[in-house]
Amino acid sequence: MNGIVNYRFLKTLGSGSFGEVVLAEDMMTSNNVAIKIIDSQHNEIEINREIQIMKVLGMHPNIIRLEEEIHTKNHTYIVMEYAENGDLLSYLLKQKNGRCQLSEGKAQKIFQQIICGLNHCHGNMIVHRDLKLENVLLGSRCDVKIADFGLSKMLKYHRLRESVGSLPYAAPEVLSGKFYAFEADIWSCGVILYALLCGDFPFGQDIGPDELMKMEAGIYNLPEHLSFGAKDLIRKMLRFDQVDRITIPEILQHSWLQLQPQYLPPTLPTPISLAHRIQQSDQIATKMGFKVLHLGMEELWC
Missing domain, CATH: 3.30.200.20 (Phosphorylase Kinase; domain 1)
Structure with a gap:
């Protein structure tokens, strides 16, 4: 030092x-x-x-x-x-239910804050590119803090094509070397929400050609215990075609998140130049x- x-x-x-x-x-x-x-x-x-x-x-x-x-x-x-309570992965591993997953109520409170933080990033033209459980930190009251902007980029008019980030969370367009922008972060958030509620990754940890085919076909397991709202939001975030993927304003207005509105902003923030x-x-x-x-x-x- x-x-x-x-x-x-x-x-x-x-x-x-x-x-x-x-x-x-x-x-x-x-x-x-x-x-x-x-x-x-x-x-x-x-x-x-x-x-x-x-x-x-x-x-x-x-x-x-x-x-x-x-x-x-x-x-x-x-x-x-x-952030004294560490990262979200460690928080999941400490859950007393032994299944490394959260109740829908707890997941709603955490996920609302993740989306609010990501909305602030995108409103300032910043794509994170490495959203994962380890890069979501928890403060003294388990308040969410998005961290690690080492792979982040600012966008102006064009899109990106670098394959970066962590494989289990990477969007299919990132993995396949196609052009992408803010929609890739939405996919990563869908993986995070799935992990919070299911204690696993929708397509596993090792992503290869077979997993890409499953992504395109939308083949992954949604446990029966999940509510209709939770399943609906996950499906809309994990859409293979980034054009059809749900947007942040739509996520913030989704009925599943509206069940716990205390963490949602009354209006979307206006980006500062x-x-x-x-x-x-x-x-x-x-x-x-x-x-x-x-x-x-x-x-x-x-």
Whole structure:
């Protein structure tokens, strides 16, 4: 942790190809934070794209909050809000029913917040591209926080064609190398909802040609214990043709989610312009003495 003297290392939370995430104490406030440590050899444009995306998303209750960015000779440190109840996969594994699945009431409360957070991303032209149980975190009151924007992209007019993300959650258009955009995140959310209610993946963990054929045919098991509303929403999110897939406004208005309306926003938020949000966040960071690195807008957009 050399180079960030305001934080005291506590323990490692996780690691990956980018580096590691650690739990640390902010010595100025005594609050816990999560710090993503990225080696300087990692692609600088990718690092700064992730930081700028978090700035664009700002302080939404269902998005993990960026606290600070620190750049040293050897590392970049992304200081973030700490979600003390861990990720959604760990939460499922701890369920006392022994089946790693939630009641429909619990699933509704969590899923509403996931969709509200994703709606905020899409409203700011950001496609996440790696939505999965491990990237949905839970705060002190089990409030949802979407995290890890390392694979996220900002879209303007065109669509993407990179095959990225985790196989069990990847949309068929992503797996098959076709063009895609925001609809791919909807498919991933459908897989998450299925996992919350069924304790498994609709097409398994190893996705190959046979599984792609099942996706196209819509062949997967929906347990009898699920309500009609839950089955209907899953089917509409896991439609093979992305053009026919349900949209976020339609999900928010779906009858199954309306059974637990306390987490739903009264109206859909109006997106703030990308340039204005970055300008605002950079002005605040500069006033606080933080170093701010900029990407040109042509680099920020994919």
